[in-house]
Amino acid sequence: xxxxxxxxxxxxxxxxxxxxxxxxxxxxxxxxxxxxxxxxxxxxxxxxxxxxxxxxxxxxxxxxxxxxxxxxxxxxxxxxxxxxxxxxxxxxxxxxxxxxxxxxxxxxxxxxxxxxxxxxxxxxxxxxxxxxxxxxxxxxxxxxxxxxxxxxxxxxxxxxxxxxxxxxxxxxxxxxxxxxxxxxxxxxxxxxxxxxxxxxxxxxxxxxxxxxxxxxxxxxxxxxxxxxxxxxxxxxxxxxxxxxxxxxxxxxxxxxxxxxx
Amino acid sequence: xxxxxxxxxxxxxxxxxxxxxxxxxxxxxxxxxxxxxxxxxxxxxxxxxxxxxxxxxxxxxxxxxxxxxxxxxxxxxxxxxxxxxxxxxxxxxxxxxxxxxxxxxxxxxxxxxxxxxxxxxxxxxxxxxxxxxxxxxxxxxxxxxxxxxxxxxxxxxxxxxxxxxxxxxxxxxxxxxxxxxxxxxxxxxxxxxxxxxxxxxxxxxxxxxxxxxxxxxxxxxxxxxxxxxxxxxxxxxxxxxxxxx
Numbered sequence: 069x070x071x072x073x074x075x076x077x078x079x080x081x082x083x084x085x086x087x088x089x090x091x092x093x094x095x096x097x098x099x100x101x102x103x104x105x106x107x108x109x110x111x112x113x114x115x116x117x118x119x120x121x122x123x124x125x126x127x128x129x130x131x132x133x134x135x136x137x138x139x140x141x142x143x144x145x146x147x148x149x150x151x152x153x154x155x156x157x158x159x160x161x162x163x164x165x166x167x168x169x170x171x172x173x174x175x176x177x178x179x180x181x182x183x184x185x186x187x188x189x190x191x192x193x194x195x196x197x198x199x200x201x202x203x204x205x206x207x208x209x210x211x212x213x214x215x216x217x218x219x220x221x222x223x224x225x226x227x228x229x230x231x232x233x234x235x236x237x238x239x240x241x242x243x244x245x246x247x248x249x250x251x252x253x254x255x256x257x258x259x260x261x262x263x264x265x266x267x268x269x270x271x272x273x274x275x276x277x278x279x280x281x282x283x284x285x286x287x288x289x290x291x292x293x294x295x296x297x298x299x300x301x302x303x304x305x306x307x308x309x310x311x312x313x314x315x316x317x318x319x320x321x322x323x324x325x326x327x328x329x
Numbered sequence: 330x331x332x333x334x335x336x337x338x339x340x341x342x343x344x345x346x347x348x349x350x351x352x353x354x355x356x357x358x359x360x361x362x363x364x365x366x367x368x369x370x371x372x373x374x375x376x377x378x379x380x381x382x383x384x385x386x387x388x389x390x391x392x393x394x395x396x397x398x399x400x401x402x403x404x405x406x407x408x409x410x411x412x413x414x415x416x417x418x419x420x421x422x423x424x425x426x427x428x429x430x431x432x433x434x435x436x437x438x439x440x441x442x443x444x445x446x447x448x449x450x451x452x453x454x455x456x457x458x459x460x461x462x463x464x465x466x467x468x469x470x471x472x473x474x475x476x477x478x479x480x481x482x483x484x485x486x487x488x489x490x491x492x493x494x495x496x497x498x499x500x501x502x503x504x505x506x507x508x509x510x511x512x513x514x515x516x517x518x519x520x521x522x523x524x525x526x527x528x529x530x531x532x533x534x535x536x537x538x539x540x541x542x543x544x545x546x547x548x549x550x551x552x553x554x555x556x557x558x559x560x561x562x563x564x565x566x567x568x569x570x571x572x573x574x
Contacts, residue, residue, distance in 0.1 A: 069345055071352035078356025085359060105407075107436055107448045108360040110353070112503040116346070117394075134368070134395050135501050136346060137353030140360055143504070144448040146438070150408050247463075248439040267441030277481075278468055307358045310534055314352045317545045321348065324552040325341070328559075 070138065071318040077139030078311035081108050084142045085304040092292045093301075100185030100258050101290035102147045103297075109143040149249045152291035154283060160217050161188040161196060164288040167280020169243030172205040172269070173198055173259060180205065182244055182269070185258035187287050196239075200257055208239030221281040223274040243279045244269035337555045343370055344548045351541050354532045362434030362505050363530035365398040367540075397497040402433075402531035404523065410470050411437040411445065413488070414528040416521030418496065422489035422514075423506060424452040424460070431491060431514070433528055434505040439463060445478070449504055455486040456516060472524040490520035 088106045095101040116134035154164045163186030165171070170182035183198065191197045194209045210217060214227040216235075223241030246252060251265030262269055272279040347368045357363040404414050413435035415421070420431035430451075437453055440446045444460045445453045452460045461478055463470060468481040476488035491514035493499060499507040 069348070071345070071348040074349060074352035074356050078352070078358070081356065081359065106359075108357065109434075109448070109504045110357050110360055110363055110501065113501045115500075133500070134346075135366070136349050137357070137366065137501070137503075139353060140356040144438075146409075146436070146448075148407070148409050247441055247443050250438050251441065265441060267443075278464075304359070306534070307355075310355050310358065310538060311352075313538065314348075314355050314541060317541050318348055318352070321345070321545060321548045324549050328552060328556060 069318055069322060070136070072315060074137070074139040075311045075314035075318070077111065077141065078314070079308055081106075081140045081142055082304050082308040082311065084145075086301065086308070088145055089297050089301045089304060093294065093297050095290055096292045096294060098185075098258065098290050099187050099287050100152065100183060101292065102149055102152070102184070103290070103292045105146045105148060106142055107144040107146060108140050111138045111141050113137050146250050147252070147254070148291065150291045152288045154286045155289050156286050157187075158285050159187070160285065161190060162186060162285055162287045163188060163219060163241070164283045164286040165243065165274070165280040166283055169245050169272070169274065169279045170260065170269075172242065172244050172271075174203045174205055174207075175259075176202065179261075180269075181255055181259040181261055182252065183258050183260065184288055186282075204241075206239070206242060208241070210238065219282060219284040221275055221283070223282050241274060241282060242271050243274050244271055245278060246270070333558045334555060337551045337558070340551045341548060341555075343368075344544050344551070348541070348544050348548075351537055351544065354537050355534075355541075358530055358532045358534060360434075360505065360530045361436050362402065362432055362528050363532065364402075364433075364501075365530075365532050365537075366501075367396045367398065369394045369396050398531060399496045400531055402529040404526045405529050406525060407527050408525050409436075410472075410524065411439065412525055412527045413437065413472055414523045414526040415490065416523055417490070417492075417517055417519050419490040419492045419517035419520050420496075420507065420514075422454040422458075422491055423447055424454055425502075425506065425508075428509075429454060429458075429489075429491075429514075430502065430506040430508055431493075431499065432505050432507065436527055447505075454489045456489040457486070458489065459486070461486045461488070470524075472522055474520070474522055476520050476522040488520075488522060490517040490522065491515065492517045 085106045088104050092103045113135040116136060165184055170184055171186060173181045173183055175181050187199060188196050188204055190210055191201060194212055196204045196208045208225055211227055213230055215230060216228040218226045224237055225239040226235035227238045228235045246269060247267035248265055251263055252260035253263045255261050274282045350366050350368045354365050415433060420433055421435060423430045423432055436448055437445050443463045455461050463485060464480060471479050476490050478485045493512050493514060500510045502508045
């Protein structure tokens with residue numbers, strides 16, 4: 069009786085669905101978080117009677133054969149790179165990307181990671197770093213005596229120094245873009261790594277064609293829509309229940325058979 | 330007298346198969362572009378059961394056929410630029426290992442080379458049978474109702490949308506894909522491509538649940554019939570044994 073394993077595959081799929089939804093809801097207030105979505109596909113079909121096979125000696129064919137499916141599988145968990153809402157914070161080193169692109173971050177092991185969470189800070193050496201203290205590439209050092217830091221839409225960082233009237237350019241932010249952003253590997257801590265599926269990073273200046281603009285003193289909130297998530301949760305829960313109903317039905321049918329003596 | 334047992338047995342086997350179909354529908358309630366299957370029963374006319382006393386032929390249940398509900402599933406708005414749904418009866422064309430395959434699950438993505446691909450990485454084909462290559466930094470994509478894909482005002486190509494004379498007879502090959510079988514695809518006249526939408530599964534939970542109950546009860550009643558048939562035989566043996574003795 070295949071129905072047991074088919075229904076089990078359905079329950080497993082809904083379980084994955086609930087896990088993805090709960091992760092989205094848990095990250096509702098995570099800066100730069102992109103919601104995920106579980107994708108499902110039907111599994112192989114067993115052909116009991118193949119479509120188009122001859123049904124009589126007169127040459128008539130079976131118009132629709134008998135193909136029995138074997139259940140469902142999770143094919144992908146996509147990340148939806150939709151723009152999140154921008155929130156004003158008033159913090160000098162908070163940067164939101166309005167449009168495509170990722171900040172390049174250097175991890176302690178020397179490799180690069182990418183993030184859209186632009187809630188940066190300055191470390192003891194004056195470098196602009198993430199909340200975990202990783203340097204934002206290309207390293208920009210803010211002079212300690214600077215009165216004010218202004219970052220414009222194109223990513224130019226200007227510092228107003230004491231005794232000077234014109235602000236000085238001290239650095240330039242860069243953004244990285246990918247062909248397939250859904251193919252990035254999530255590292256946690258709002259960070260992503262480049263993979264063979266995402267393609268190599270293309271570096272550009274904010275505001276260029278294909279890159280977003282920067283907004284200082286704003287952060288990008290997560291793009292999770294709670295209403296959508298809760299209704300998806302309800303549907304996943306009901307679908308789980310229905311699959312378990314199939315299991316109990318096939319169990320009762322088997323019981324009826326085994327009670328035959 | 331054995332006939333009742335064997336007729337019941339064919340019914341039980343058919344019901345189990347029907348349960349498999351319902352279970353598969355239920356399991357795919359969240360699968361994009363999934364189409365509901367239903368198993369149809371027929372009486373087996375070719376091989377009638379032999380009966381000595383019955384006034385008419387006794388027939389087995391056999392020779393199943395499949396009915397596939399090809400109606401559109403519910404459209405769900407996702408906002409993703411590579412999510413496309415078809416409001417027409419057509420199918421998207423996908424490059425399979427042995428020629429094109431067809432799907433209604435329009436949850437596409439980009440490959441590292443910039444080609445539009447399915448969730449499994451199979452290339453989505455244009456109406457000319459070629460892959461659609463997108464410039465990764467060329468700005469957002471626009472997909473119009475006729476399936477034309479354009480980026481920053483430049484047309485890249487048109488999604489290949491095919492129609493079939495008898496879509497229910499397409500062969501399901503898994504991974505949300507259909508094989509054309511003996512049918513030849515025709516280009517869709519009105520594909521009705523909708524960007525930012527995805528077609529959900531057209532499985533109707535209420536229908537499947539009622540079908541499940543029907544199957545379960547029918548199975549129980551056949552089981553009961555087999556049991557009473559057995560009791561009848563038991564009685565016959567004991568009674569006939571007594572008259573002889």
